Every structure is written in structure tokens, then in C-alpha cells.
Amino acid sequence: MPHSDAYDAVIVGGGHNGLVAAAYLARAGRRVLLMERLGHTGGAAVSTRPFAGLDARLSRYSYLVSLLPRRIVDDLGLRFSLAKRTVSSYTPAVRGGRPTGLLVDGDTARTRESFARITGSEREYDSWRRFYGMTRRVAERVFPTLTEPLPTREALRARIGDETAWRALFERPLGEAVEAAFEDDLVRGVVLTDALIGTFSHAHDPSLRQNRCFLYHVIGGGTGDWDVPIGGMGALTDALADAARAAGARIATGCEVTAIATDGKTAEVMFRDADGEGLVAARHVLVGAAPRELARLLGDEPPAPPAEGAQLKVNMLLRRLPALRDPDVDPREAFAGTFHIAEGYGDLEAAYGQAAAGKPPSRPPSEIYCHSLTDPSILAPELAREGYQTLTLFGLQTPARLFAGDHDTALAALLEATLELLDAQLAEPIADCLAYDAEGMPCIEAKSPLDLERELRLPGGNIFHRELAFPYAQEGTGRWGVETRHANVLLCGAGAVRGGGVSGIPGHNAAMAVLGR
CATH class of the missing domain: 3.50.50.60 (FAD/NAD(P)-binding domain)
Incomplete structure (x- = not known):
């Protein structure tokens, strides 16, 4: 030039x-x-073909669209175009010594029955409907403002027009609203996960970092739906x-x-x-x-380091979906939405405490979904015919500090612990379902926050x-x-x-x- x-x-x-x-x-x-x-x-x-000799286009970093x-x-x-997922989420559980799970989908009666089976009553489902009715009303009012000049705080508050919702989402730690609405640990955890995606925080963080993350996860499109590209x-x-x-x-x-x-x-x-x-x-x-990178380009004093990234991203290609311990749910349903692993309310709190102390979570929380169930076009026709599927896993409460020493060893150990927890929900090891690439290597890749910093120049791997x-x-x-x-x-x-x-x-x-x- x-x-x-x-x-x-x-x-x-x-x-x-x-x-x-x-x-x-x-x-x-x-x-x-x-x-x-x-x-x-x-x-x-971006979409990439990360596995040699296999025509499968995986969304390598970001993977769903809501906003x-x-x-x-x-x-x-x-x-x-975007496609709706037929299932919102599935969360495995054990009740009465028997594997089961909480399935949330578009069938109201089926979802209500699933809540009753997991929690022992229909009260939690009624609370779920009220809580997400509230967030949807907030979404309908807030989302259109995102492409307008910034409203003032009071103008946005008036536009929402619901003081209870305003206090719950904008003024008080989210954990208060979650605990007031729900009693079951598993249900509370499923709700809280949207506050921790890529954000290292906890339910009662006084900074409200978790509230801001939650808000952006539930207002997309005015509905809060997360769609498949x-x-x-x-x-x-x-x-x-x-x-x-x-x-x-x-x-x-x-x-x-x-x-x-x-x-x-x-x-x-x-x-x-x-x-x-x-x-x-x-x-x-x-x-x-990032603003920190802009300051470097301008020769300005850099801003304070941003909060570190806190996610593990794992991409997999499978020869087939694994069977589940829960005999009452089809894997094609369980993996079509968000499959929650070790994401009970107590699990998330314990993982935060361990990571804040500089130790990897003993039960690393994560969630998985299968893109190719909703959109088979990302697979070559021959792979689709043979039953191949993709899996995208996103780990929570894994801040960059955990990888600051021997990065590769820390990443391998965290990946192993994460997959062990996944295996605990399956009737067969995930390793038995993995495809192998042209070089004979299993089709799995993992990215830490520091990988994102190195590859994409995200400070501390912070995706925001x-x-x-x-x-x-x-x-x-x-x-x-x-x-x-x-x-x-x-x-x-x-x-x-x-x-x-x-x-x-x-x-x-x-x-x-x-x-x-």
C-alpha cells in the first residue's frame, strides 16, 4: 500500500x-x-477443519449466536441463517440411586414432568417459568436499545418498568434472586451458569460481574435464545x-x-x-x-489489566454419540441442547473457591452441545452418512492463572479431569467414540485462556x-x-x-x- x-x-x-x-x-x-x-x-x-483428513468444519472459538x-x-x-435448537438443556442427575436428568425443551408438559421427577414437586418448574418470564420481559425492553445511542441508567430503568427485576439484575448480587426463586441445588446451578460463561465470578460477587454476564446471556434477540449458525x-x-x-x-x-x-x-x-x-x-x-491493545498502538498508558479469561474450550469429532447412563433420554436429545456437567450450585461455588486459591477445580464444571445435530451441513456428506457428530465443550471457572506455569501439563490435567466427569454421565467412555484423523490421532483439541491470548491477542484470554x-x-x-x-x-x-x-x-x-x- x-x-x-x-x-x-x-x-x-x-x-x-x-x-x-x-x-x-x-x-x-x-x-x-x-x-x-x-x-x-x-x-x-471462524470455522476450521482442525483434524487432518476429515472434512468437518468446527466453530473453533465462539460457537453459538444470541446477540x-x-x-x-x-x-x-x-x-x-440461524437454526433453533429443539432442546434447551439436559442436566444429568442421580435420584433414588438411579441415573436420570432434567430435560428442558419446548414441550411444556414434558419439561414440567422432568422438573417434578428431579425435584419431587412442580414448584420448581413454576418458579422457573416465573423467573424466565421476568428475564424475557427485560430482554424485550433492553435488547432493542443495544443498537441505539446509550440510554441513561434511569431511562433504561424506566424502560424496563419492573423494580423487582431491576434490583435482581442490576443492583443486587444475582445469587440473591436465584436463591429466592429456587430451592433445588441442581436447578439453581443451571440458572447460574449463564452468569459464569467466560467470567470468573460467583453468585454473590459484590462487583456484580456475574450479573452483567448473566444479562447479556438472557437478552439476546429479545428472547434469550441461543441459536446455531x-x-x-x-x-x-x-x-x-x-x-x-x-x-x-x-x-x-x-x-x-x-x-x-x-x-x-x-x-x-x-x-x-x-x-x-x-x-x-x-x-x-x-x-x-481490546482496549489494552489499542493503548499500545497509540503509545498511551495501558489501562489496568482486564479480568482474566476463565474458560476451557474443547472441540471433538465423534464417530457416534455416546450412550447415556440415563436410559430415559435419547443422546440425540441430550446433546442437542446444553448438556450440563458438574454445574450444580454447590459445584460452581466449590470450583470458584478452588480456582481463586490457584488450584484447578477438582470437579471442573462444563457444558457441551452437538452442533451437527442441528446443522449437519458442517460435516462432509460421507461423514454425516456414517453417523459422525461434533461436540463442543465449554469449561467454566478455569481462570488464566491456572495455566501460568507449565501450560501444557496444566491443560492436559484439566482436560483429563473434565472428560472423567463427562464419562461419569455416560454408559461408555467418550474416548471410545472419538474419531481419529489421517495421522491416527484422536480428534480432540483443547484451548485455554492463554491459548486465546496467544492466538487472538485477547488479554488474559478474556473473551469480552x-x-x-x-x-x-x-x-x-x-x-x-x-x-x-x-x-x-x-x-x-x-x-x-x-x-x-x-x-x-x-x-x-x-x-x-x-x-x-
Whole structure:
């Protein structure tokens, strides 16, 4: 790229949010350049074939979609679709010495009966309906605001119009509401998991970190549903890249931004690519990287280190789904939704306490789902015909600190402990069901928070780039929640207010800030 190139907007980072911003700005007639360090776009929202010789496209990092507004899909004309999961969740349990489980699906009578079998009465199911009726009403009111200028705290409170819900979700530790609503340890744990996905916290954390995480997990689409991306997560980012290019945006991969200089009106972006070092000028710079990475590029004092990431991501390819100890549920149902392992309320608290003390949880909590049950298109036809399936496992309460020493040994030990707990729910070892790749290796890969830091430059492996924020204006957040102290440098990634998750919302909001809408 010659030094003389000048753009209306340079976008740093080709993750899904950067691509959303590029598409919106290019469609508005702006001259846009997107620069991506890696050899491909997509960031954490990619599909890969991780197992040699097997045509199975797994969503390697992020894997489900809840927060992507239909408005963005329609505005950009994306050729992309989502599928609903037929089962919400299955949680194995033992009652009366017999393996059973809590199955939550769209059949009200069946779900009610499952609650009664697990808890001994229908009261917990009635409480479940009331609790999630409350969160759905909050979702219906909050979700539309995410692509609008930031409301004030009081404006959002008035919009929700439910003081009980406001206190439970925005003011008091979530554990209080969970314990008031539910009595059963297993049911309480299933609810709390949404507060701990990628967030190292506990039910009564006074910082309300768990509340913010929970809120973003239950407001998506105004319903809280988590849907399966057809074709894998890479299908979304491929559609976004196509939309950006079609609108006229230039996308440069293998192009690493090394520094940004700005006077608040114009900016210079230094980069390195296969041809050497270069520089481009721009009126605006939109950055999809974490705020800490942005400070480094600007030469600013870095912000305080963000909360560390706290997740274990495991991808598997199976020759067949394993049989379950619970004889009353089909594995195709149990794994179609979220399959909870060691995620009772007490389990989650114990795991947090051990990890906070620097020890790996003795019973690491995790959850699994099978993408290919809902979307067989991610498998080559011959694999689908032979009964192959994918499994995605997401572990909780495993902060980056646990891997700071001998990383590979710590990761292997945690993976072994996690799979042992999975095996305890199965009628056969998961190892007996794994496929083998062309090199004779079992088809399983595991990623720690430090792997995500190394591969994706997420500080401490934090999938949200920094602490999640409540979706209302606070001091210094600006009109859209994407602003920085430099008037023409904006955040367009997960580190923006209302960032986190696969949503495209920060990219949309940064583009709206540039366009003055």
C-alpha cells in the first residue's frame, strides 16, 4: 500500500465486528480499508477443519449466536441463517440411586414432568417459568436499545418498568434472586451458569460481574435464545466479508497494524505486511482489538489489566454419540441442547473457591452441545452418512492463572479431569467414540485462556476484551459507548460498551458514530 493512500475510515481487525463496521461505512459511501493481522478474516468467529483428513468444519472459538440483531442481518443483506435448537438443556442427575436428568425443551408438559421427577414437586418448574418470564420481559425492553445511542441508567430503568427485576439484575448480587426463586441445588446451578460463561465470578460477587454476564446471556434477540449458525460460525463472518467487499470496502489480510498516531482530526496508521512496512492516512480509525491493545498502538498508558479469561474450550469429532447412563433420554436429545456437567450450585461455588486459591477445580464444571445435530451441513456428506457428530465443550471457572506455569501439563490435567466427569454421565467412555484423523490421532483439541491470548491477542484470554458493562451510559462512555479520548479513534470490538458475544453491535454502533446518526 503506498504512503499516499488515504481513507475515510481504517478498521483495525477483521473480526465480525470490524466487518460489520466496514460494511455499514462502505454502504454509506465511505472509502474503507480493513486491516487484519492474520491470513483470514473472522477473528474468534471462524470455522476450521482442525483434524487432518476429515472434512468437518468446527466453530473453533465462539460457537453459538444470541446477540446478533436481525436488523444488522437485514441492513447488510447477509446471506446467513440461524437454526433453533429443539432442546434447551439436559442436566444429568442421580435420584433414588438411579441415573436420570432434567430435560428442558419446548414441550411444556414434558419439561414440567422432568422438573417434578428431579425435584419431587412442580414448584420448581413454576418458579422457573416465573423467573424466565421476568428475564424475557427485560430482554424485550433492553435488547432493542443495544443498537441505539446509550440510554441513561434511569431511562433504561424506566424502560424496563419492573423494580423487582431491576434490583435482581442490576443492583443486587444475582445469587440473591436465584436463591429466592429456587430451592433445588441442581436447578439453581443451571440458572447460574449463564452468569459464569467466560467470567470468573460467583453468585454473590459484590462487583456484580456475574450479573452483567448473566444479562447479556438472557437478552439476546429479545428472547434469550441461543441459536446455531448454519454452516458454522465462519459462515457468518464469510457473509460479512462478502457484504463489506460488495459495498466497496478493501480488506487486507496478513497486514498487521503496528502503531496509530492521531491529532483528533486525522490519523496515520502504520502497518507491516509481506511487502514490508507502510503507512496509510484516515479521517477515522475503528479498532476491533481490546482496549489494552489499542493503548499500545497509540503509545498511551495501558489501562489496568482486564479480568482474566476463565474458560476451557474443547472441540471433538465423534464417530457416534455416546450412550447415556440415563436410559430415559435419547443422546440425540441430550446433546442437542446444553448438556450440563458438574454445574450444580454447590459445584460452581466449590470450583470458584478452588480456582481463586490457584488450584484447578477438582470437579471442573462444563457444558457441551452437538452442533451437527442441528446443522449437519458442517460435516462432509460421507461423514454425516456414517453417523459422525461434533461436540463442543465449554469449561467454566478455569481462570488464566491456572495455566501460568507449565501450560501444557496444566491443560492436559484439566482436560483429563473434565472428560472423567463427562464419562461419569455416560454408559461408555467418550474416548471410545472419538474419531481419529489421517495421522491416527484422536480428534480432540483443547484451548485455554492463554491459548486465546496467544492466538487472538485477547488479554488474559478474556473473551469480552475487558469487564462487561451494564448497557447504559456512565461517565466517559460517550453517546454510543464506542468513543475513546481521541475524537476520531473508536472502539468497534467487544471492548466497547455493549460488547461481548457474537453480535456485531459494537461494529454497528461505531459505524453510526462515524456517520453521525
